[in-house]
Amino acid sequence: MDCIDAVNIQLKNKFKLKDLGDLKFFLGIELSKSKIGIPMYQRHYVLSLLEDYGMLACKSFIVPMLPNLHLHNNFGTSIVDPVIYRRLIGRLLYLTISRPNISYTIHKLSQFVSKPCTEHMADANILLRYLKHTAGQVILFKSASDCNVHAYVDADWGSCMDTRRSITRFCIFLGNSLVSWKAKRQKTVSKSSAEAEYRPLASVSIEIVWL
Structure with missing residues (x-):
């Protein structure tokens, strides 16, 4: 606290400012402190999204996407x-800041923003129903955790129905806290499943070095 107070004093000498205390709400992101760590969530943002699209009273859904669903143009x-x-997709993309569990679904749905079809919208509504089911879900940055980096990576070979490109997916943990994740279509077509797996390994290695 001494260091924080010293920085505050230096800032007050240069600028006119008011210390608002611990951060609790910022650009739709909610945070709170506890002994176990700092949970980050966007419950208010989710409820506002559901209200804007008339889905507050909808029936909830337990998964973000129908299993074995292959979307195409x-x-x-x-x-x-x-x-x-x-x-809708733009607002859902912002939600991935605190919801890594919907990153893959939003990645798939965002591929059709140029020419969306009725089934794409229906699947987006399924995601909204899932968000109602999990509106208060949090991502927790634990206070008692080591600083070792752990990464998990996978690829879905040729899963894009329109381009036959593979999907790279990875998540990186700092100790027990999830700090980075991504689901993205690869830039080129992989000729084998081994090639499709090596590409995400390269991507996650770059991310780990950056972290």
């Missing part, structure tokens, strides 16, 4: 107003 008829879909 011509998946139903084109929706009348694609701006609604694009705006």
Whole structure:
């Protein structure tokens, strides 16, 4: 606390400012301190999103995406107003700041913002129903944790129905705390499952070095 107080004094000598205490809410992200660590969540943001799209009273869903679902460009008829879909995906992308469990689903849905179809919107609504089921889910940065880095990486070979590119997925932990994650389509087509696996290994290695 002495270091924090010293920094505050130096800042007050240069700028006119007011110390608001511990950070609790910032740009839709909620934080709170406890003995076990710092939980980060976006419950208020989720409820606001559900309200804007008329899904507050919807029936909840237990998974973010239907199993064995293979999305592609011509998946139903084109929706009348694609701006609604694009705006929804943009708001969902911001939610991945604290919700790594929906990163893959949003990655898949965001591939069709240029020409969304009715089935894409239906799957986006399933994700909204899942968010209602898990509105208060948090990501916890534990106070009692080591500083060892652990990484898990995988690839879904040729899973993109339109381009036959593979999907890279990884998550990185600092001790017991999840600090980095990604789900992204690879830039080129992999000719074998081994090649598809080596590419995410390279990506996660770069991320680990940066961390």
